[in-house]
Amino acid sequence: MSDTIDFGIYNGLEWDKLSTEYLNGLADMGNVQAKEQLEKIYNSPIETQKIGFGKFSNYKWVDVDSDYLLWIIENVDVNNIKYTLALKALEYIKNNTQEEDLDIIYLD
Numbered sequence: 001m002s003d004t005i006d007f008g009i010y011n012g013l014e015w016d017k018l019s020t021e022y023l024n025g026l027a028d029m030g031n032v033q034a035k036e037q038l039e040k041i042y043n044s045p046i047e048t049q050k051i052g053f054g055k056f057s058n059y060k061w062v063d064v065d066s067d068y069l070l071w072i073i074e075n076v077d078v079n080n081i082k083y084t085l086a087l088k089a090l091e092y093i094k095n096n097t098q099e100e101d102l103d104i105i106y107l108d
Contacts, residue, residue, distance in 0.1 A: 003015065005018065005033075010022070015033060015034075015037045016037065016040075018034075018037070018052075019052035019053060020038065020041060020052055020081050020082075021052065021053065023037055023038050023041075024038065024081070038081075041081075042081070042084075046061055046062060046085065046088040046089050046091075046092045047060065047061075047062050047092060048060070049061050049085060051064065051085075053082075056068065061085050061086070061088070061089035061092075062089050062092050062093055062096075064089070066090060066093060069086040069089050069090050069093075070086075070090070072086040073086050073087060073090075
């Protein structure tokens with residue numbers, strides 16, 4: 001796979017700099033490179049992944065407030081990658097935070 005996208009408005013940009021929303025759009029149109037990049041994102045450790053949207057764009061998922069992650073879980077479809085990544089981030093935070101520093105997180 002080429003390291004940079006070679007078409008459209010993001011021509012010359014590295015594939016790993018594209019938002020998951022854009023990649024999903026390309027993948028839905030049958031773009032193999034976008035599908036490969038999404039697979040790479042889904043399989044990489046959550047602590048290395050960054051948010052590609054909103055006020056926390058470019059923050060690592062595990063560095064944002066758990067309330068925001070819970071908001072995402074409550075407001076996006078369960079099939080959306082944002083839901084999956086927010087869930088992974090909450091689990092990571094739960095497992096890697098000292099008990100006295102952890103706000104209790106309840107998920108149904």
